Amino acid sequence: MTDPESGQVPAEPAARAQDPSWVHAHHVADAVLRALGSLGMALSAIVAAIVVAGGIIALLGINPIEAFRAFFVGSLGSKNGIAEVLVRATPLALAGLGVTVAFRAGVWNIGAEGQIFLGALGAALVGIYAPPLPQPLHLLLVLAGGFAGGALWGGLAGFLKARFDANEIIITIMLNYLGILLVSFLVTGPLKDSSGLIPQPQTVPLPASAILPKLIPATRAHTGALLALLVAFLVWFLLKRTTLGYTLRSAGANPDAARHIGINVKRAVIIAMLISGGLAGLAGANEVSGVQHYLTQDISSGYGYLSIAVALFGGLEPLGVILASLFFGMVLVGSESMQRAVSVPVYMVYIIEGLIIVSMLLRQLAWRRSK
Amino acid sequence: MADAELVMLKMEGICKRFPGVVANNGVNLDVRAGEVHALLGENGAGKTTLMSVLCGLYHPDAGSIIWKGHPVRFASPRQAAALGIGMVHQDFKLIQRMTVAENMMLGRQTRGPYFDLREAARMVERVSADFGLPIDPRTPVRQLSAGMQQRVAILKVLAGSPDLVIFDEPTSVLTPQEAESLFKMMRSLVASGKSICFITHKLEEVMSIATRVTVLRDGRVIDTLETRQTNPRELARLMVGREVLFTIQKTPCAPGEAALGVQHLTTAGAPGQVALRDLSLEVRQGEILGIAGISGNGQNELAEAIAGLRPVLSGSIKIGGFDTTHWRAEKITDLGVAYIPDKVRQNAVFLDLDLTHNTIAKSHRGAPLAPHGIFRMRVIDGHVRRLLTQYRVRAPSPRTLAKQLSGGNLQRLVLARESSRAPQLIIAANPTAGLDVGATEYVRTQLLEERDRGRAVLLISADLDELLALSDRIAVLCSGRIVGMVAAADADLEEIGLMMGGARAAEQPCA
Secondary structure: OOOHHHHOOOHHHHHHHOOHHHHHHHHHHHHHHHHHHHHHHHHHHHHHHHHHHHHHHHHOOOOHHHHHHHHHHHHHOOHHHHHHHHHHHHHHHHHHHHHHHHHHOOOOOOOHHHHHHHHHHHHHHHHHHOOOOOHHHHHHHHHHHHHHHHHHHHHHHHHHHHHHOOOHHHHHHHHHHHHHHHHHHHHHOOOOOOOOOOOOOEOOOOOHHHOOOEOOOOOOOEOHHHHHHHHHHHHHHHHHHEHHHHHHHHHHHOHHHHHHOOOOHHHHHHHHHHHHHHHHHHHHHHHHHHHHOOOEOOOOOOHHHHHHHHHHHOOOOHHHHHHHHHHHHHHHHHHHHHHHHHOOOOOHHHHHHHHHHHHHHHHHHHHHHHO | OOOHHHEEEEEEEEEEEEOOEEEEEEEEEEEEOOOEEEEEOOOOOOHHHHHHHHOOOOOOOEEEEEEOOEEEOOOOHHHHHHOOEEEEOOOOOOOOOOEHHHHHHOOOOOOOOOOOHHHHHHHHHHHHHHOOOOOOOOOEHHHOOHHHHHHHHHHHHHOOOOOEEEEEOHHHHOOHHHHHHHHHHHHHHHHOOOEEEEEEOOHHHHHHHOOEEEEEEOOEEEEEEEHHHOOHHHHHHHHHOOOOOOOOOOOOOOOOOEEEEEEEEEEOOOOOOOOOOOEEEEEEOOOEEEEEOOOOOOHHHHHHHHHOOOOEEEEEEEEOOEEOOOOOHHHHHHHHEEEEOOOHHHHOOOOOOEHHHHHOOOOOOEOOOEHHHEOOHHHHHHHHHHHHHHOOOOOOOOOOEHHHOOHHHHHHHHHHHHHOOOOOEEEEEOOOOOOOHHHHHHHHHHHHHHHHOOOEEEEEOOOHHHHHHHOOEEEEEEOOEEEEEEEHHHOOHHHHHHHHOOOOOOOOOOO
């Protein structure tokens, strides 16, 4: 937007730049304005989406006021509703953080879904086949298994990009299908629970020592939510406070300049994809160990795809990703509640998601125009 | 003094602020019919902002525009174009994948929903014939040279039959021949009664083409002068705000031991690129070795091989007594090699990241900024603020994005980051390309100071005057070989030019 000419600073502010108090005040005011701006932008996008969604619901012959009541009561109106929002938000946050790491490093990882499935597989294998262990150790290994599974899938894409200059978007999309179908094959065949008691294709349940403890009693909310918060902090720390994060962001911002300051860009691509895939893998482990307690062929219902929207909505900032994941978790839970209460088709959730994304983009466009 | 009839355009009290920046501060400008009016100023003086306000890209915060005697407000470039004001942007704003004709139609009204390519092609041919600027409408823009792309951008503006055409630093991407034909075209435009606003920071261009010149500094108008009644020295002083040294004082060279020794160096060439072949040279402490040559004859390859960014096939590189031939780039950097690459915006900085990120590059590993790979934020903040102050990088804060800095400020930042690492060897490739006189002077003085501190400098430059002014010895590079080596004191420009062209090389002439 700003061209080099206009962005340049005349003498007066430069002189003031020497005065740290001014810089500080200026910086804080700027940051507050920016935060308010993006918050306002998100809110107005959401309001616009709700208005249009209400119109569509009315066309279906359903009272939109009642539908939205069901939406909010179902998602935020009870302990159970809030717990469900957390259950949905956690995998979105973990995978969204993974996507954030890749995108910051300039790698377009569209493969979180496949990485979630591989992570779920890794976690399930460690959960089921590890010898009896104390719970903390077993859990840690389950999570490590999840990370390793996702990192394998992500790292594979990173390696192909670095080694053969393959397009990571195509590779990761293809690896999604491979990952989903691999798990499908395993749980219908070699890993299927052979007790004969369960007709569905799924593995045997994980032992209690491999299950994430509950967060809110008598609900499905589990401590995976705390894991997501911890991971968000770690990702922030990695990106903003470490040499490794610096190399990743440099490679993403300008590979030419990164190379000239001695950064091995190919190595950065592989590392970014290992971490990115690993974090998506943690989302898979979270589903196995925190929600389902066994591996199924529908262990993720599109969390990986939605996590891309979550990452972008969160502005590729860890804190933003957490907030965006809570919001999208609420949309998922609220839409299901609308379906139950007033039989709004569950596809409405996709419409609302799409509407929010489109109105957000329009809002951003208008904001840029007005500058 | 001016006859009101003659004044096409009057801008009064134009103010334009951006976050943290006042780009234009009460600017007055008037442009007469049939004149070339130069806007002269350093990078970042507010020239482009002023013209962007004029052509409807920005809305001024204050001030008025009077066009042909009527006050106007442009909501968009399209409105400005409809009233006869067109701008040829520095970066052309063309779509590379589209053909010339398609680009010409961009932003124009079409009749009905369809786009008639054949009519577009006819339009291109008509306009290009009218102005004597031949071009093939069906060629994709990405296949055109910079000069031809500029021609498309100019034709696009001329197709709207404007009365005032704004050129934003049009010669920065052109060869001298292309620039000369551009000037010829500008002269014929004003001869036909159009006015031209011409943004530049090059004094020679002002003297050769402009009728009048308005000098901007720090967002204000310093003065408006008749070109006939001024001279380059006065313009430079007005533009920079102090006397500018056109010739740099140089102390005699006192070379010490060899800091860099290259022996029989041969590198692989990328497809279509020149490889280095059996190249040997030596740079001693306290010496500037200049590398002359037509660009594309192995300059980048030489710099990258020394910096560890390009594999060496045979031969050896010694830096400060170590054989670094096959070392990784990081290790060579840590040994004390500073590298200011060609095209700083593309190769040396992260435009979308902040100044802190850009300033700590190369120092982002290890102590003192990042012991054990973890950043010490306080140390980093102090380091960055100190360097920005010491090297007079003008920026509101370390959090400012690099893309908001002018070219001169960016080059200062790169110099700051490279010299602060106390290098024993500095490789600088075209360090003043695209900089205004003030920034050029600063960079050259800094390089000489580094030399006087006993550092070895390898200066690669396409600017022969720069090489003669700074170097102690000059090596001429042609087709990946050194074809001549002369002491700068008794260098003959013509002889160097001949060697650059390959006259002394026994083999084929240079690219």
